[in-house]
Amino acid sequence: MSICTTCPYCGVGCGIKTDGVQLQGDKQHPANAGRLCVKGSSVLETLGDQDRLLQPEVNGQVVPWDYALDEVADRFRRIVDEHGPDAVAFYVSGQLLTEDYYVANKLMKGFIGSANIDTNSRLCMSSAVVAHKRAFGEDVVPGCYEDLELADLVILTGSNTAWAHPIVYQRIAAAKQARPDMKVVVIDPRRTATCDLADLHLAIRPGQDVPLFNGLLTWLDDHGALDQDYIDAHTDGFDATLNTARQQGNDWDALAEQMGVSKVDLTTFYHWFAACERTVTVFSQGVNQARNGSDQGNAIINAHLATGRVGKPGASPFSITGQPNAMGGREVGGLANQLAVHLDIDNPEHHAAVADFWQTESLAKENGLTAVDLFNAVESGQVKAVWIMATNPVDSLPEADRVRHALMACDTVVVSDCVASGDTLACADIRLPALGWGEKSGMVTNSERCVSRQRPFVKAPGNAKGDWWIVTEVARRMGYASAFPYQHEHEIFAEYSALTALAGRFGRRLDMTAAADLSADQYEQWQPQQWPLQGDPRCFGDGCFATPNGRGRFVACENPRVRQIGDAFPIILNSGRIRDQWHTMTRTGRAGRLFAHLSEPFAALHPKDIERYRLKEGGFVRLASKVGDALVRVTSDAGQRPGTAFMPMHWTDQFSRRARVDALVPARLDPHSGQPAFKHTPVNVSDWQPRWHGWLFTVAPPPAVEYWARVPVDAFLQTGQVQRYRLAGDADLTEQQLHDWMPEAAQWLALNDPATGHFRRAALDSEGRLLAWLAIGEELPLCDVEWLANCFADEADTQHLALLAGQPVDAGPDLGPVICSCFQVRQKTIEATVEEGADSVEAIGKCCQAGTNCGSCIPELRGLLETCSV
Structure with a gap:
């Protein structure tokens, strides 16, 4: 029987149907209507027990769950008693489900009494959160995916949508194909795959988003394109914002030069925005991940407020999130500077209401440490214990080496994860095995506020547990059992839904109260739906906002100072x-x-x-x-x-x-x-320039050389999964080193040419099966890496001469790199179809399937069409 669940990757929130063996897109899910990108299509290939964390570990020793949970609770309790609640912290993730997020936030803010819980969503979407709150009074994405199909103008800024959110991109592409008059503008310093769809690519200089949209606001005023009635009736702060925008003047030649684009392109963009009442501006990390990311978001929203294009069909600013439950984490209070359900820590009425709901006297009263500051506090010793859940800050935070050193020196580092190896896991004193996708159960909220279920369809491996269960058990051991009575995730979701009544009391749009009395059976039967669960799926279209006076707010955004690039870092x-x-x-x-x-x-x-x-x-x-x-x-x-x-x-x-x-x-x-x-x-x-290059196939860890890069091979030996390493080094190699890189073997094949620095080795077992393969040369040795990978899975003997050559005796022509990952179609195959008469992407797809699944490779197919025609 197929299970309906949700993809574990980006914030598009695609629905999936699977029985654990086969998988397809859920045609009934509103986010994707059956479409899946290559990551979603291949997600079953990522399942399995290999490299899974299966048992709790304390100080490197496998221990029972009770011991591990007692240890976490005792260490956190001791540090809180000795140093206060701000000496501990949680760092959580958009990979968590809403129920996991909720209990973690409740424990830290509500009962430990510190707001030192932050999320990796801080790294991708927190500037959009600020922009939303400043403009709308609440962190709400006003629009829906449907607006992308209704719009006459879609602006994609700070987003390589074709690669980062492929299904959103395909929805826009399909809409444009159906309505060719629809315009698409891409604003990005790089020419990316997304530009394939663009009628106009504005390749502005990095960091120029605020001047670009301040210029747009000025243009709209100069050309009588403002909605003055809307501004007067529904907003505050317009005059001050326009005055700030006008500080750069209206010299469009000078502004175009500053942007690094032509005046024609700049003014074409402004003209299209002015002319198209139905305009959606999609923005993502390229806008948010900047020193003035909040202002960049507000500069975009200013243009929409000035034209009354917020929360209306086909007209809205649209922040698209990076992770499957970044939105859900924001709803339940996963950021260090907010309470649950979009309420504010520093608002006494909000604080009292949440404290009363949770029946606690310990609710945090001040904002906690945000991600970077949190790990700085770990480094300084201010934070003495940190619990990291489902994320990898040793790789994802800035100054990542400092983060690693800080964690290695920290008194207590707890990591909940589903993998046994990882750069952050290596820093952990206590490792807790968590359930992964396909095993855990709960809710996620996508970029358009659609709440969907992730459902389990495979058995939990080893002793892995759900994150909500782990946090709940620690909370009980810390003395908060009465506040954490949960036996099933539906109880947590129902409590969170009931809590959203407070959001409504204070004028917020977040409303899940219809799910407050959800039974376990109703929870299992949940169908995807947007919040607010009752009413219009769009927010603020009536011109009434979540601010104290109900009016939207313009935010004056100063143009950033232009920083000169130094010669040392050009x-x-x-x-x-x-x-x-x-x-x-x-x-x-x-x-x-x-x-x-x-x-x-x-x-x-x-x-x-x-x-x-x-x-x-x-x-x-x-x-x-x-x-x-x-x-x-x-x-x-x-x-x-x-x-x-x-x-x-x-x-x-x-x-x-x-x-x-x-x-x-x-x-x-x-x-x-x-x-x-x-x-x-x-x-x-x-x-x-290395002295030598090489290939290595082995189950062993990589050798200690200057450069290596690893790719997993879909083949397993008794000792583990085979890995392919691309190697390069700048030190002379010895026979002993080459020997050490290979396993013990019953048979050896070798080819040595010391004069040219060329060496090849193949290790075979007693039945002639390949165990490891190595080739070293002054240039990268020629071989067929795909064929070699298959040799590890092949039970039959392979000719020794072919093994040493690294390619079959009857090897055909090199087909070039893979262009279509869904069907593994290579460049030469595509070029051959073009030479044989395929004159469009659709024709290529009919010949060799390329581009017919997720469509992410379509921009490259068009590029090959152009190249071949030339």
Whole structure:
């Protein structure tokens, strides 16, 4: 029987139907109507017990649950008694379910008595939270996905939607195909896959979003395109905001030069915005992750307020979240500067109401430490115990090496996770095995406020438990049993839903009260629905906001000061997602085919910068900032602005030697939200030329060499899963080192040419099955890595000559890199279909299936069509 559940990846919140063996998109789910991206389509491939944390551990020793829970409770209780409640902290995650989030927030704020609970959503969406609260009085996304299909103008800013939110992108693409007059504008310094859909790409200089939207506000005023009746009836602060925007004047030539775009493109954008009553502006991390991210969000919202385009069909600002339950965490109070259900810690009436509901006298009265400050407090010893749940701050926080050192020196580090290895888990004193996707049960809220179920469909491995259960058991042991009586997750959700009545009492739109009396059976039967559960699915369309006087608020946004780029760090580094990976690859890194599109960490630079800094396309580059360094491959990308670089956020020390991009990022924060500026890191770049290159297939850990990058192989030996390593080094290798990299074996195949520095080894068992394979050369040895991977799964003997060659005797032509990950279609296959007459993306799909599932590769297919036609 198929189970309806929700995808564990981005904030689109796609519905999935699965029996645990096969999987398809849920055609009844309003978010995706059956569509899935390649990550969602392959999620079953990430299941399994390999590398799972299966038993509680204390100080490296496996212990019973009772012992581990007692230890967590005793340590936290002792520290609170000796040093006060602010000496402990929780750091949680948008990977948690709403019920997990709720009990963690209730324990820390309500009963331990500190607001030192923050979430990794601080790193991606907290500036949008500030912008919403300042403008609307409440952290609410006003619109719906349907608005993207109703709009006449869709603006995508700070979002490579095609790769980061593929199903949202496909909905826009389908709408544009149905209504070709619909306009799409992409605002991004980089030319990304999303630009394939754009009628206009505004490649503004990094950090120029506020001047761009201040200029838009001025343009609207100059050209009589304001909705003055709406402004007068429903808003405050317009005159001051317009005066601030006008400080840069209305010299459109000068503004275009400042933006780094043509005056024609700039004014075309302004004209389209003025002319299209139905306009949706989608913004995401590229807007939020800046030192003025809150102002950038408000500058966008200002333009919508000035034209009355908030919460109306086809007209709204639309912040799209990065994680499956980032929104749910915000609802229940997962941020350090809020109470539950969108109420404020520093508001006495809100405080009294929540304290009364929870029946506590210990409710936190002051804002807690936000993510970066929290780990700074761990470093200084102010926070002596931290509990990290379902997230990886050693990789995802800025100045990531400092975070690691801080945790290694902390008195008590508790980590709840579903994996047995991880950069943060390595710092833990107490490790608690948590349920993962497919095993746990609860609710998630997506970017359009749609609440959906994640349902279990596989048996919990080992002794893993749900996060809500773990937190509840610790709360009981700390003396709060009466406040944490939960036996089932539906009881937690019902309590949270009842608590939202307080939100309504104070004029908030968050309303889940219809679920306050939900039975266990009704909880199981829950169908996706947006909050507020009763009433209009859009918010603020009536011009009535959640502010004290019910009026929307304009926020004056100062133009940022232009900072000169120093000679020591002349490149501006941006970071973000790639198409087929997710966060720090804890889950996607288990599926080998998700590495087929991009298998190694890289830095993308403009061809002029590659030439200027004497780098080599496909070679290696060292990047260094004031706080860290990295060593990755070089990729040439004409879509980059000269003077900028891009690195993906996904690679950790579990997957490469030195590719943690956030080790490069200094902790520069938005003063209002505490969100780090991940998109604007000054670095220098330099060439690195190794003496040798190599391939290694083994189940063993990577060798200690200067560069390695790992890809899982879908083959298992008795000792574990086979891994493929791409190696490079700058020190001469010895025979002993080569021997040490290989396992004990019954048979050996070897080919040595010391004069050229070329060595090959194959280790076989007594029945001739491949155990490990190694090739070293002055240049990267030629081999068929896909064929070699299959050799590990093949029970039959493989010809020794072919094994040493690293390719079959009857090897065909190299088909090039994978373009379509869903169907593993390679570049040469696609080019051949074009040469045979396929003259459109649709025609390519009919010939070889490429682009017919999630559609994420369609921009690359169009690029190949253009290249082949030339």
